[in-house]
Amino acid sequence: MNLFEYTRAETLDAAMSAATQDGAILAGGTNLLDLMKIGVISPTRLIDITRLPLHDIEEHDGGLLIGAMVRNADLARHPVILSRFPAVAEALLSGASAQLRNAASTGGNIMQQTRCSYFQDPLSPCNRREPGSGCAAIGGETRNHAILGWTEACIATHPSDLCVALAAYDAVVEIAGPDGLREVPMESFHPLPDANDAGPAPLQSDEIITHIRLPDPGGMARNARYVKLRERTSFAFAIVSAAAALEIQDGRIVQARLALGGVAARPWRARAAEKALAGQPPTEEAFARAADLALEGAAPSGDNRAKITLARRIAIRALIRAAAGTPDRLPALPASVFEGDCNG
Amino acid sequence: MTQILKLTINGTSQDIPIDDPRATLLDVLRERIGLTGTKKGCDRGQCGACTVLIDGRRINSCLALALSYDGAEITTVEGLAQGDLLHPVQAAFIEADGFQCGYCTPGQIMSAVALIAEGEAGLDPERVREGMSGNLCRCAAYAGITEAVLKATRAMNREDAA
Ligand SMILES: Cc1cc2nc3c(=O)[nH]c(=O)nc-3n(C[C@H](O)[C@H](O)[C@H](O)COP(=O)(O)OP(=O)(O)OC[C@H]3O[C@@H](n4cnc5c(N)ncnc54)[C@H](O)[C@@H]3O)c2cc1C
Ligand code: SF4
Ligand code: FES
Ligand code: FES
Numbered sequence: 102m103n104l105f106e107y108t109r110a111e112t113l114d115a116a117m118s119a120a121t122q123d124g125a126i127l128a129g130g131t132n133l134l135d136l137m138k139i140g141v142i143s144p145t146r147l148i149d150i151t152r153l154p155l156h157d158i159e160e161h162d163g164g165l166l167i168g169a170m171v172r173n174a175d176l177a178r179h180p181v182i183l184s185r186f187p188a189v190a191e192a193l194l195s196g197a198s199a200q201l202r203n204a205a206s207t208g209g210n211i212m213q214q215t216r217c218s219y220f221q222d223p224l225s226p227c228n229r230r231e232p233g234s235g236c237a238a239i240g241g242e243t244r245n246h247a248i249l250g251w252t253e254a255c256i257a258t259h260p261s262d263l264c265v266a267l268a269a270y271d272a273v274v275e276i277a278g279p280d281g282l283r284e285v286p287m288e289s290f291h292p293l294p295d296a297n298d299a300g301p302a303p304l305q306s307d308e309i310i311t312h313i314r315l316p317d318p319g320g321m322a323r324n325a326r327y328v329k330l331r332e333r334t335s336f337a338f339a340i341v342s343a344a345a346a347l348e349i350q351d352g353r354i355v356q357a358r359l360a361l362g363g364v365a366a367r368p369w370r371a372r373a374a375e376k377a378l379a380g381q382p383p384t385e386e387a388f389a390r391a392a393d394l395a396l397e398g399a400a401p402s403g404d405n406r407a408k409i410t411l412a413r414r415i416a417i418r419a420l421i422r423a424a425a426g427t428p429d430r431l432p433a434l435p436a437s438v439f440e441g442d443c444n445g
Numbered sequence: 446m447t448q449i450l451k452l453t454i455n456g457t458s459q460d461i462p463i464d465d466p467r468a469t470l471l472d473v474l475r476e477r478i479g480l481t482g483t484k485k486g487c488d489r490g491q492c493g494a495c496t497v498l499i500d501g502r503r504i505n506s507c508l509a510l511a512l513s514y515d516g517a518e519i520t521t522v523e524g525l526a527q528g529d530l531l532h533p534v535q536a537a538f539i540e541a542d543g544f545q546c547g548y549c550t551p552g553q554i555m556s557a558v559a560l561i562a563e564g565e566a567g568l569d570p571e572r573v574r575e576g577m578s579g580n581l582c583r584c585a586a587y588a589g590i591t592e593a594v595l596k597a598t599r600a601m602n603r604e605d606a607a
Contacts (some may be wrong), residue, residue, distance in 0.1 A: 105466060147466070204505070335574075434575055
C-alpha cells in the first residue's frame with residue numbers, strides 16, 4: 102500500500118475542500134483499503150468522513166432519508182426498512198458478512214468497485230482502471246461479467262446487492278459538491294461503458310454522497326423480495342440477482358418493480374417488464390413474459406451465456422415470491438434460492 | 446507526522462503514537478500492543494480471523510484503518526475471560542470441539558459473542574450458520590462451531606434467567 106496523508110473531516114465543507122484529484126473518501130474502508138492493499142488504487146490522501154453527521158435515518162412523507170454513513174447492518178435492521186422496504190433489508194443481509202455489514206456504509210456500498218478479477222489485478226490491461234489499456238476480461242473468466250449494457254471496452258458488472266433493491270424502489274442519490282447539491286436516480290447513477298471506455302466516474306473527486314432518498318412504496322410495502330444466486334448460499338457475490346415489488350389489488354397487479362443485479366455495470370431496472378405486468382393477474386405466465394422482456398437484448402460478453410437463462414429464472418422467482426407476500430420475519434438464509442416455503 | 450490514537454482495549458485506555466497512517470487496527474493490536482490472539486488470515490475481509498468488537502460490534506480489523514477508530518472501545522479474544530474463568534463462548538468451543546488447528550478460533554469466538562449479543566439467531570442452527578458465515582474455518586470444524594454457539598447461547602440464556 103502506498104503512503105498517504107490522513108485527514109479526518111469534521112464538516113461536509115471541510116471534507117469537500119480537503120478533496121483532491123488523487124485523494125479518496127474513506128467511509129467503512131472495506132472496499133477502499135482492500136483495493137489499496139492490492140495496489141489497484143493509490144490515493145495520496147484519505148479524507149475520513151466517518152465523523153460527519155450523516156448517520157441518521159429520517160422518515161419523510163412515507164419514505165426515508167438515509168445518511169450516507171448509515172452502516173449496512175443498521176439499515177437492514179431499521180424498523181421502517183423491515184416493514185416498508187423489505188427487499189432492501191433482504192438485499193443487504195444477503196451481502197458480505199455480519200462483520201463487513203457492521204463497517205460498510207450506505208455511500209460506500211453504492212460506490213464500491215466492480216469485482217472483475219482483471220480490474221483487481223494491476224498487471225492486466227483494464228480500461229476501467231487504466232483508460233485506453235484494453236480489457237483483459239474479454240475472452241477470459243466471465244462468470245461475474247455482464248450480459249446487458251456492455252461494450253467491448255468494458256464488460257464488468259456492479260457488484261452491490263443494495264443498489265439493486267434501491268433501484269427497484271426508485272431511490273435517489275443526493276450528492277454535495279462545491280457548487281451545491283445535485284441528485285441522481287439510483288437507476289442511472291453508475292454510468293454504462295461506451296464504445297471506447299468504461300464510462301466516466303459517477304462522482305467528481307470533490308463530490309460526496311450525503312443521503313439516499315427512498316420514496317413511499319405505497320401498496321408495494323409487503324409484496325417485495327430479493328433473490329440472489331451465488332456459488333455458495335452465504336458470503337458470496339451475486340452471479341445474478343433480482344429485486345421485485347408488486348402492488349396487487351383485487352387479483353390484478355397495479356404496479357410492478359423489477360431490477361436485476363449481476364448483469365450490467367449498474368443495477369438493471371426492467372421498465373418494459375414492469376409496464377407489461379401492470380393490469381395483469383400475478384400469474385407465473387405473466388411473470389415469465391415479463392422476464393423475457395427484462396432480458397430482451399441480453400447477450401453473453403464471453404463464456405457466460407448461461408447467465409441469461411439464470412437471470413430470467415431469478416427474475417421470475419423474485420416476482421413469484423413478491424406476489425406471495427413478504428414473510429413477517431426474513432428467512433434464515435436471506436435471498437437464498439433454497440427457500441422451502443415457496444414453489445418458486 | 447505522528448498522530449496519537451486513543452483506544453480503550455479490553456478495558457484499558459491507551460494513547461498509541463501512530464507514525465504510519467497505513468496501520469490497520471489488526472496491525473496495531475498485534476504489532477504495537479502485542480495482543481496476538483487476533484489473527485491475520487487473508488488481510489482482505491474474506492476470512493474473519495481478525496474479528497474484534499468495536500463498541501460492542503463485530504468487525505474485520507484487517508479492513509479497519511486504525512486512525513479512523515480513534516476513541517473506540519475494542520474487545521479482543523484476550524479480553525473475554527475473567528482471570529481463569531473462561532467466557533461461556535470460550536468454554537462452549539472447548540466442550541463442543543469447535544476447532545482443530547485453532548487458527549480461526551479467536552475470530553470465531555469474537556464473532557459468536559457478537560452474534561449472541563445481536564440476539565437474532567437464537568437457537569435456530571440455520572440462522573447461526575448464516576450469522577457465522579463471515580468466519581471461514583480451513584479445518585472445516587463447522588459442525589462443532591455451530592454446536593458451540595448453540596451451547597453458549599443456552600448457557601448465557603440460563604445465566605440471564607438466574
Ligand atoms: C469479502 C467481501 C465480500 C463482500 N460481499 C458483498 C456482497 O455479497 N454484496 C455486496 O453488495 N457487497 C459485498 N461486499 C462489498 C461491501 O458491501 C463494500 O465493501 C462496502 O459496502 C463498502 O462500504 P464502505 O463504507 O466500507 O466503503 P469504503 O471502502 O470506505 O469506500 C468505498 C468507495 O466509496 C467511496 N465513498 C465512500 N463513501 C462515500 C460517500 N459518502 N461519498 C462519495 N464516495 C464515497 C470511497 O472513496 C471508495 O471509493 C463485500 C466485501 C468484501 C470485502
Ligand atoms: S471488464 Fe471492465 S473492469 Fe474488467 S478488465 Fe475489462 S475494462 Fe477492466
Ligand atoms: S484477516 Fe481480516 S478477514 Fe481475513
Ligand atoms: S480450526 Fe483450523 S482453521 Fe478453523
